[in-house]
Each structure stands twice: as C-alpha cells, then as structure tokens.
Amino acid sequence: MKKNKIALLGGNPIQDSPLKPYNTISSAEIKKANEVLNSGQLSGYIAAPGENFLGGKWTKKLEEDFCRKFEIKHSITLNSATSALHAALIAAGVGEDDEVITSPYTMAASATTAVMCGAKPIFVDIEPDYFCLDVEKVKKAITSKTKVIMAVNIFGQPANLKKLRKIADEKNIILIEDNAQAPGAKFNNLYTGTIGHMGIFSLNRHKTIQTGEGGVIVTNSKCLADRCRLVRNHGEAVIPETSEFNGHEDIIGYNYRLTELQSAIAIPQLKRLDKLNKRRQELASFLFEEISKFNFLKPPKIRNRCTHVYYLFPMKYDSSVLKVSRDKFIEAINAEGFPVANYVRPLMEIPLFKRKFGNTKNLDLQNYPITKNLWEESMIITSICRPPLNITDMKNFVRAIDKVANSANLLRDL
Ligand SMILES: Cc1ncc(COP(=O)(O)O)c(C=O)c1O
Known part of the structure; x- marks a missing residue:
C-alpha cells in the first residue's frame, strides 16, 4: 500500500534520488578554455578604433560560426541576452516615449529592456495554444509610437513570425525575435532568430547551449549590426567620425562584451x-x-x-x-x-x-x-x-x- x-x-x-543534472560541458570545451587560459588573453577587446574594437580571435570565430550555422550575414556576441535585447532596441532607434509591443508571458528582460531605453512596453495577449503573441491583437495595439514588435519564441516554439514580419514591414516597424529559448527551432525551414530584422540568443547556464553567461544578436542588416557593435563597446565615445561606423553618432555604448574564454567555450557548444x-x-x-x-x-x-x-x-x-x-x-x-x-x-x-x-x-x-x-x-x-x-x-x-x-x-x- x-x-x-x-x-x-x-x-x-x-x-x-535527484535527477541527473544537465551538463553540456565536455573535453572539447575544457580544451578550448585551456587554450585561452594558456594564451593569457582572456578578452580581445579594446574600447578604441582599430581591429580590437570588435573583439579577439575567439569572439570573431564564434560570430563567424553563428553566421554559418544560422545562414545569416551578421552576428554580434554580447555578455547576455539581456544586453543583446537592450542593444537591439537601441539599434532599432527605440528611445524616450516610444512603444515596444511585447508578450506578458515571458522572462522579464523581454519587457524591462524597453524600459531601459526609456520606452514603454505595450503588452499584448498571447495565443491559447502556442503561448506567443496573438497577431490580430498585435495589429490593434500598433500606434504611431510603436517602434518595435518583440516576438518571443517561448519554450522553444516559433511565434507567428511570418505574419508578424509582414505587419512590421507594412508599418515600418522593426521586428525583434527574442529567441533565447528557441535556438535551432525552425519556421517554414528558416531558423528562428533570422525571420525578424534582428534575433537574439541566450548562452546563459540554463539554456540548451551555454557559456555561463552570454548572448548573440543575428541580423542581415549591416546598419543594424554596426549599431549593435557600437552599443557593445562604448559607442560613439570611442569611435572617431572617420571610422566605418560614421553615421551612427547617436549611440551611447556600454560594456556588453563577451570574453575570449566564453567565446571559445561557445564554439563547441554551437557544434553540439x-x-x-x-x-x-x-x-x-x-x-x-x-x-x-x-x-x-x-x-x-x-x-x-x-x-x-x-x-x-x-x-x-x-x-x-x-x-x-x-x-x-x-x-x-x-x-x-x-x-x-x-x-x-x-x-x-x-x-x-x-x-x-x-x-x-x-x-x-x-x-x-x-x-x-x-x-x-x-x-x-x-x-x-x-x-x-x-x-x-x-x-x-x-x-x-x-x-x-x-x-x-x-x-x-x-
Ligand atoms: C525569453 C528570454 N529572454 C531573455 C532572457 C535573458 O537571457 P540572459 O539571462 O542571457 O540575459 C531569457 C533568460 O532566461 C529568456 O528566457
């Protein structure tokens, strides 16, 4: 009984007894981490013009690998998905009194990052079966202040991305995919994260692949990618007017840089x-x-x-x-x-x-x-x-x- x-x-x-923990770190990651430690170069960044403005060799290699894997032109690594969402919103031009349409049923950063830009999150109810933004309700929530629709691919399933992208394009709004929970998911054979104007990934310790903390933005737009790169590394303050970033002068940057150690660990993670x-x-x-x-x-x-x-x-x-x-x-x-x-x-x-x-x-x-x-x-x-x-x-x-x-x-x- x-x-x-x-x-x-x-x-x-x-x-x-406790269930076995999730652990994706194997000898490949340990080998890469040792390589970086032995080099003594734990970060490749310098906040000044020149090659190192964009990070070191492992960061650049990880970005190339993300581009290849997700069939996208640009990828920008950052130190978390929260930083990535913030940078993507700034790149999209979100500022004081703008509105960002987002889901109320997601991790807080999908909305707090709008507040970090001085904007207002506008919540829209979700679909009963897929738990992602309800497209018809999104349409009704758009105003002249809407700058971004933030579609969250929640639990690992794509939002109704094709329709959301169509609406965004018609209304001249940027669609950002918060793809933190859905790396590798597909919508009509396209990777999630690549259907919006920008998509963000998380590499935090709970995610399918991880490097302790980390985030990535992917985009096909050189202009948006450049703006994200500026946000990542102190922005306009450290870049002269003559640089390739000329034309993006309004960017206040942060230090959102991923280290070489984290980048090197993320490389075998992505392969897996x-x-x-x-x-x-x-x-x-x-x-x-x-x-x-x-x-x-x-x-x-x-x-x-x-x-x-x-x-x-x-x-x-x-x-x-x-x-x-x-x-x-x-x-x-x-x-x-x-x-x-x-x-x-x-x-x-x-x-x-x-x-x-x-x-x-x-x-x-x-x-x-x-x-x-x-x-x-x-x-x-x-x-x-x-x-x-x-x-x-x-x-x-x-x-x-x-x-x-x-x-x-x-x-x-x-
Ligand atoms: C949907 C979603 N967005 C954003 C984030 C923030 O990710 P990070 O911890 O890398 O900042 C998470 C993390 O759990 C998330 O689940």
Missing part, C-alpha cells in the same frame, strides 16, 4: 546544438504520446510547418477533471521527485511597471484572458525533456502523474 501512497501524503516518491535539440525532441515526442492519454493534461501543440526545440515542455491542466487545483497537483508531482512548475508571473503584475506607468489598462491582467488563465489555472511546465535523462525517466514521470491522478480524491481535501 505504501508503494502507491503518494509522496505528498508520506508514501515513497517514484524518483527517490543540433544533437542536443534532437535528443530533446525524441524525449518530448515520447512524452507527447503518453501525456495525450491523460484527459486532464494537454501536451503542447506545434505550429504548422514549425519545429519545437523544447527548452521547456508546457502542458495545459484542466482542474475540472480530477477536481484538484493545478497548484496542488504540481505540489504532488514535485513530491514524487519531478520538476514541474507554473511559469512566470505575467509581466504586467511586476510592481516596477505599475510604479513607472501607473495602473493603466495596459497593466491590468483582466485584459489578458489567455495569460491570466495560464497563470492562475492551467499552465504546467517541466524541464525534463533534456539529456542525460532518458526514456526510463520519461516513463517514471508519467508513472508519477498516473499515481497522483489515482489519488486525486485524497488531494482534494488537503
């Missing part, structure tokens, strides 16, 4: 991206079949002609079936030893925005029924679709769901 008793009520958990994504997709596809058998859970829907790279595996929970609240269900699965959670608090609920912009319609969660429902009732995410976890781990996860569901009557009264 103890065997079937759910862990939340004192039974034995299905997973009684397809293999890592393939493994995530195999595990997700198994889970998809199994989750579909439960009438209280819905696996993620994949947009037509798109691929999903499962940075996270989202599920929609229907509490009316088991008559157990989503949060209690999450607690019970966690107790069985598996990582499931609600996703982030909708961004309009963050006090920062309310303090800065007041209690406006734009910041009232009631006006975002899809986001509200996901946050308050239905979203469950898990990070288990990743190596070194395997099909046995997926089966155990499904067993945990089954076990908790079978004890639903006991959970109701807790």
Whole structure:
C-alpha cells in the first residue's frame, strides 16, 4: 500500500534520488578554455578604433560560426541576452516615449529592456495554444509610437513570425525575435532568430547551449549590426567620425562584451546544438504520446510547418477533471521527485511597471484572458525533456502523474 501512497501524503516518491543534472560541458570545451587560459588573453577587446574594437580571435570565430550555422550575414556576441535585447532596441532607434509591443508571458528582460531605453512596453495577449503573441491583437495595439514588435519564441516554439514580419514591414516597424529559448527551432525551414530584422540568443547556464553567461544578436542588416557593435563597446565615445561606423553618432555604448574564454567555450557548444535539440525532441515526442492519454493534461501543440526545440515542455491542466487545483497537483508531482512548475508571473503584475506607468489598462491582467488563465489555472511546465535523462525517466514521470491522478480524491481535501 505504501508503494502507491503518494509522496505528498508520506508514501515513497517514484524518483527517490535527484535527477541527473544537465551538463553540456565536455573535453572539447575544457580544451578550448585551456587554450585561452594558456594564451593569457582572456578578452580581445579594446574600447578604441582599430581591429580590437570588435573583439579577439575567439569572439570573431564564434560570430563567424553563428553566421554559418544560422545562414545569416551578421552576428554580434554580447555578455547576455539581456544586453543583446537592450542593444537591439537601441539599434532599432527605440528611445524616450516610444512603444515596444511585447508578450506578458515571458522572462522579464523581454519587457524591462524597453524600459531601459526609456520606452514603454505595450503588452499584448498571447495565443491559447502556442503561448506567443496573438497577431490580430498585435495589429490593434500598433500606434504611431510603436517602434518595435518583440516576438518571443517561448519554450522553444516559433511565434507567428511570418505574419508578424509582414505587419512590421507594412508599418515600418522593426521586428525583434527574442529567441533565447528557441535556438535551432525552425519556421517554414528558416531558423528562428533570422525571420525578424534582428534575433537574439541566450548562452546563459540554463539554456540548451551555454557559456555561463552570454548572448548573440543575428541580423542581415549591416546598419543594424554596426549599431549593435557600437552599443557593445562604448559607442560613439570611442569611435572617431572617420571610422566605418560614421553615421551612427547617436549611440551611447556600454560594456556588453563577451570574453575570449566564453567565446571559445561557445564554439563547441554551437557544434553540439543540433544533437542536443534532437535528443530533446525524441524525449518530448515520447512524452507527447503518453501525456495525450491523460484527459486532464494537454501536451503542447506545434505550429504548422514549425519545429519545437523544447527548452521547456508546457502542458495545459484542466482542474475540472480530477477536481484538484493545478497548484496542488504540481505540489504532488514535485513530491514524487519531478520538476514541474507554473511559469512566470505575467509581466504586467511586476510592481516596477505599475510604479513607472501607473495602473493603466495596459497593466491590468483582466485584459489578458489567455495569460491570466495560464497563470492562475492551467499552465504546467517541466524541464525534463533534456539529456542525460532518458526514456526510463520519461516513463517514471508519467508513472508519477498516473499515481497522483489515482489519488486525486485524497488531494482534494488537503
Ligand atoms: C525569453 C528570454 N529572454 C531573455 C532572457 C535573458 O537571457 P540572459 O539571462 O542571457 O540575459 C531569457 C533568460 O532566461 C529568456 O528566457
């Protein structure tokens, strides 16, 4: 009996030891890191005109590799995706009182970077099945102040990028893809990150490929690329009027530079991206079949002609079936030893925005029924679709769901 008793009520958990951690660092990264350490040149940057304005040899090599991999003309490495979003917004010309249309259902930087430019994030509700910006609602939110649409490819799935790009082009607005969670995903055979005017990637420690911290901007526009390069390395302050950057004089730069050490580590990481994504997709596809058998859970829907790279595996929970609240269900699965959670608090609920912009319609969660429902009732995410976890781990996860569901009557009264 103890065997079937759910862990939340004192039974034995299905997973009684911690799941193996995600670790993509192998001998190739260690060799590269040693090479850089032995050279003594941990950064190649100088904030002055000349070759080193654009970084050292590893940074440049990483940028070439990004261009080749994602079939794009320019790539600019930075020290985080947050820096990359900020630089991309500055490059797009976003400043005081401009508006940036973005999703409320994403990591905070997709909106705070607009505030960093002095602009206002305009939240638009998301699609019920794909959790990305709703195109029709984006159209309605565009005003004369809109400078950028920030499309977030959330959890590893492309936003409705083709339509968003069309709208952006028609309205003379820049489309930036926040592709931090979807490296290697495709929309109509094109890599996400390359469909907008600029796309950003994250190399932070939680991401599919990582270098501890890091970010990359990709673009086909030389003008936008040059502006991003200026933001990265102190901008106009260190570049003479005669340089190739002439014509971009309005740029206040920062120090957003990636080190040689991080760049060198990212090179073998990028080579491994397809293999890592393939493994995530195999595990997700198994889970998809199994989750579909439960009438209280819905696996993620994949947009037509798109691929999903499962940075996270989202599920929609229907509490009316088991008559157990989503949060209690999450607690019970966690107790069985598996990582499931609600996703982030909708961004309009963050006090920062309310303090800065007041209690406006734009910041009232009631006006975002899809986001509200996901946050308050239905979203469950898990990070288990990743190596070194395997099909046995997926089966155990499904067993945990089954076990908790079978004890639903006991959970109701807790
Ligand atoms: C959608 C999204 N955008 C931006 C970021 C910021 O990335 P970074 O930590 O590299 O600044 C993240 C990080 O989690 C993210 O998930």
